[in-house]
Amino acid sequence: MDAKDRQIIRALQRDGRMTNQDLAEAVNLSPSPCLRRVRNLEAKGVIQGYSAEVDAAAYGLAITVFVRVKLERHNEEEVQKFEKRVRLIDEVLECHVMTGAMDYQLRVLVPDLEAYENFIRNQIHPIGGIASIDTSFVYGTVKRTAVFPLAH
Template structure:
């Protein structure tokens, strides 16, 4: 992947609905080579798809929660069970394996505090093998972007 491919990616991250002509103009290419590059990035799996950026509150999911989880045991079976179950929970938008005191960090969207309580009681606790759960509620967002940094 060269600098032109990275320029194409950053431009599409800003507006994934732009036409190939507009993209080509934005990155200073003619339309055919631009389209070839985009198709190549898609074929290689570098561009994995396109989606709409939706306001969670307008959708009815006004509470964002970061949930940090520590497992009791770190054997292969317990880790696989936890990760398999988390992948099936709709409220979990992201699950990251972490270094440090906690093993996982989840980004969770729920409509209200009652829904969060139900999420913990009915989705997380039944997984089992969890030593601790630490929760942080988001009350504001300073920056949110899907555009990768330009400086590497």
């Protein structure tokens, strides 16, 4: 991947609906080579798809929660069970394996506190093998972007 590919990616991260013509102009290429580069980035899996950015609160999911989970045991069976179950839970938008005191961090969207309680009681607790859960509620967002930083 070269600097031109990175320019293309950043432009598409800013506006995934831009036409190839507009993209080509934005990155100073003619349309044909630009389209070839985009198709190549898609074929290689660098560009994995396109989606719409949606206001979660307007959609009805007003509460963002970061949930940190520590497992009781770290054997293959328990880890696989937890990860498999979390992948199936719609409220979990992201699940990251972490270093430090906790094993996982989940980003969860719910409409209200009652829904969060139901999420914990009916989705997370039944997984089993969980030693502790630590929750932080988001009450404001300073920065949120999908655009990668420039590579050095």
